Amino acid sequence: MKPRALMFTLFGEYIQHYGNEVWIGSLIQMMSHFGISESSIRGAALRMVQQEFFEVRKIGNNSYYSLTPKGKRTMTDGFIRVYSLKNYKWDGxxxxxxxxxxxxxxxxxxxxxxxxxxxxxxxxxxxxxxxxxxxxxxxxxxxxxxxxxxxxxxxxxSSIVSHSHEQLIKRGWDFAQIAKEYDRFIDTYQRIYEEFQRRAWNNELSDRECFIERTKLVHEYRSFFFMDPSFPHDLLPDNWSGTKARELFFNVHQLLAVPAIRYFETLFESAPDRELQLNREKAINPFIGMI
CATH class of the missing domain: 3.30.70 (Alpha-Beta Plaits)
Structure with a gap:
């Protein structure tokens, strides 16, 4: 995982629901679970400030980071597409x-x-x-x-004179390759889902493991939105594998949600001068209202 991309995942999946500001020490603890060093995290945070995705506040010796309007737009655009359940019809x-x-x-x-x-x-x-x-x-x-x-x-x-809609789509997007990536995701996470179900039933999943696996799941699924344009359903290929992948993503996500949030809360620390507004229900189920 690249530090900048993981930061957007953590803000979108967790931190935005807890006031949208986090102590850098908390961010370091979270990201260390994914093999990222403290120096890499601090360097990535500094670059995010320089690129105007982050803003930073100093309180004493501590630094607290939050998303700028530009950073929020970048994060929100991706996560709306991750959690939107609406399979809408094209407006033409x-x-x-x-x-x-x-x-x-x-x-x-x-x-x-x-x-x-x-x-x-x-x-x-x-x-x-x-x-x-x-x-x-x-x-x-x-x-x-x-x-x-x-x-x-x-x-x-509303019309393209020189080409059909199908020809235009073939010019701009490779749906066959995108489908292969979705099939790979399905093969991997179907096995994981079945294993997690068994272990959850036997009370063998720790909160720490659920936090790590849910974050990895979202981080990997987010990558599809650099390749999948999220077309209206009537422009998609028949038997589109992206639909099955989305259902599987939702099932794994919700299986891990509550213990993952519990563990996140043990790592998270907000600024001491900020009244923390928790939206725990939304953090557990980001699909709420995303239709």
Whole structure:
């Protein structure tokens, strides 16, 4: 696990429900369970501040980190897609974004590509991205956050004259490869789920193990949203394996939820001057309200 990606997983899965601010010492304890050193964690946290994903407060000798609005948007966009249960019908519109970023702003161009991929956009031709999902608000926030007004244009279209919808989809997304990744996930976690069920029935699962396994589960499942655009159901292939993978993810997640939260609470420490608002029910079941 890369430190930055794991930080987003921990904030999305746990910390956002406990005031969205955490002592760096708590973060170090949590991430040490996944083989990440203290120096790597502190370095990653500093870079997250420099990149305006984190903000930091000093109280005495202690540092407390929270997500900036930019960081919250990045985290929330991914987790909404992880926990959304709504299998909606396509509204018939393509969201199309074109951009032209100067060569001297290459890093900005690369960041735009990453953000668009995370939103489910596909590259259909040079500098042109498309999505059938209603992501206008997220794109406008992206434009504001990165000051992209001079470089991008976003518009919608209900028809593509030169190509069919199927041809456009083949240009921008490789659903056969995505299905293979979902099948691999299903093969792995079906065995794990059956084993965890047996061990839970025999009271053989510790809170610590549940915290580690639930975090790994979410971290791995989140990776699909760098490749799966979360299309409306009527644009998906028949017998889409992503549907079975989602059901399996939910089953494993809920099996581990309560003991995982118990263990997280033994590691978590908020700022002493902050009144802690717990949303434990939402932390245990993030699917609540995600329809």
């Amino acid at each position: 519109y393509w969201r199309i974004l074109t951009y032209s970023v100067p060569e001297e702003k290459r890093e900005l161009r690369n960041q735009i590509r990453k953000e668009l991929s995370l939103m489910g956009f596909g590259l259909i031709s040079h500098g042109t991205w498309a999505s059938p999902n209603p992501v206008e608000q997220q794109v406008m926030e992206l434009i504001r956050d990165y000051h992209l007004d001079p470089y991008v244009i976003l518009f919608t279209s």
